[in-house]
Amino acid sequence: MTTVEKDKKIPQYRQLYEILRKHILEGIYKEGDLLPSENELCIIHSMTRPTVRHALSDLVNDGFIKKQKGKGSIVHQLPKGIGILSVAGTTSALSGQNLETRILVKPNVKQWADPFMFNLSEAEKDSGCIYMERLRLVSRKPLFYDITYIPNINLPRFTSRSFVNKSLFDTLRRFYQIEVKGGEQKLRTISANKKIGKYLEVPAGQPILHLERKIDTNRVGFCFYSSLYCNTEDHALFGIF
């Protein structure tokens, strides 16, 4: 009963979502394939149709499948992602193996920048922020330069954790039970300055994509923030809407 106990708090629709998502990413269901019908999924996983439909609805929103009335759920293979971002490789497919994370500035407590890219609550301002800079590389080439700002609220031992080749999201989820729910982002293009050019290994003046993102979590009032510079020369960012 341990497995049941472990999954006790995870909703059924979420469990099914994770299973199907995993199967799609593993290639068990390939692009264009039909998923089992909703009624079949009900029987297979001992759920009712609304529960199955909740899982499928989330898969649609995350771009893994599209649904067609009268036909079924069609797999819509997406490029692999980095965190929330999906990256479409123009040359080679992106896999976990040629992906590397390098820490430029280790997590340390700071004051918030003023003005900040998003409006901060008083509680956030008062508590200060944990600051870190990371570089994401794909096939040895730097792709993202990411500055992360996390409110310093009830995150014991956070600054001493290692983030090399580990997802920040995973760390937050594993050690602090913080789940990413969604967020908002602003997109701009800028010309690489000296500093960004150095990190992303591009000449100054090259057009760079700048994302400012606010990331919401399941902890009420707890968001974190990211300023992300991306070189889209070889890899386009990919999104669905």
Added chain:
Amino acid sequence: MTTVEKDKKIPQYRQLYEILRKHILEGIYKEGDLLPSENELCIIHSMTRPTVRHALSDLVNDGFIKKQKGKGSIVHQLPKGIGILSVAGTTSALSGQNLETRILVKPNVKQWADPFMFNLSEAEKDSGCIYMERLRLVSRKPLFYDITYIPNINLPRFTSRSFVNKSLFDTLRRFYQIEVKGGEQKLRTISANKKIGKYLEVPAGQPILHLERKIDTNRVGFCFYSSLYCNTEDHALFGIF
């Protein structure tokens, strides 16, 4: 009973979605406000909770509200949008009045470019495409340069319609009963070349955001495509995830 007949085919959850969306955009519910509770909405609109929750779920996905367990649905005012895109003004708020659409190349039937930015089906290739170029201006300043590709399948009189200051989406919906369901997009940054610089009124070499988008509709197998160049100097693109 005409109004009832007119809305006969529109699902109840969609009707509620449209009402609440309108009220939020009109400012009846302002940022941070709580919407009526789900049970109140049930009584007000004579629906059951699953129907109300369907509407609210769509509003969450489209970024109009966020929900908090035990509290309610909180309005999350977004910048006004252009088509699917949301634009965040850095200087002044964006309103419908200072928005202008200019036709650069009137709709005309063409062959598809080869290679095309997305994979095309045989049916799409055979039928050719309707091509048009438009410029979107905000406060007299060009913001988007948009090249649109629409498969020439069963769209009588399309090339003779006017699109000045009219949404392409509205035209497709009104005259052809085609509704936009969603889509996918690739984001890149480029340096403005001479042509794009001329249209967007920026010096050549300026960083420009390039979006390649495939837009799905309710007509099975019918998508259209857009290659969009955006000057993000004054207005950032805005998105939720």
Added chain:
DNA sequence: TATATAAACTTGTATTTACAAGTATTTTAT
């Protein structure tokens, strides 16, 4: 008065049932 407790209210999850509408298949009639 201040604090702890209880109640009321809110959204989240889940089941069961029913029918509508689009798609695919099978059967039937020509």
Added chain:
DNA sequence: ATAAAATACTTGTAAATACAAGTTTATATA
């Protein structure tokens, strides 16, 4: 053999119900 009609299967919409869990408000207690 072909075409039309019927059938089965699929997703879409919707109601009624129940309980869990988080938030707010009201109440009782110290």
